[in-house]
Amino acid sequence: MEHTTETRTPDTHDADTRRLGWWWAGGLAIVASVVANLAILGVGTLADASFVVVDNGDPADVDVAAVLFASIVPLAAGFVVAALLDRWRRGLVRPLGIVVAALAVVSVAGPFAADTDTGTAVALAVMHLVVGAAYLGGIEAARHRAPAAGVPGSLARPAA
16 A cells, blocks of 8 residues: 655645634634633632622622623624634734734733632633633634545544
8 A cells, every 4th residue: 555645735725625614613612612611610619709790889790691791702703803804814813813812811910900809810810811712722723724534634534
């Protein structure tokens, strides 16, 4: 049996490569973010974090609905922007990812500046990082090509 090696460039557009589309990558990133952040909420609750943040003198509960909203809406908006940028100006998607990563890191300060207990602040800060990491992972998955089913090195199964 003969084995050959073929060199491909990242921009190869043929039957041997395929991309995880923006909508699939965004959807998977959102699901990963939601699952991870709900797990953090659960672990934080078990660790006696109050998940109450005082905003202008009014206590606000960080509950499942708030975590879902904060995990879904920014990622959905970010993936719409990334998909549009990829369509119009492909080279801007990676810089956008760098900006988003920086914003996620900077946003960690917010929970620590809030009027809340340490457990809640730590949990919320980690949730910010989870959303940023999910976005970065998702845009990288959408940007890169992977071998299609049946190609050596592919994790995908050949079509039956």
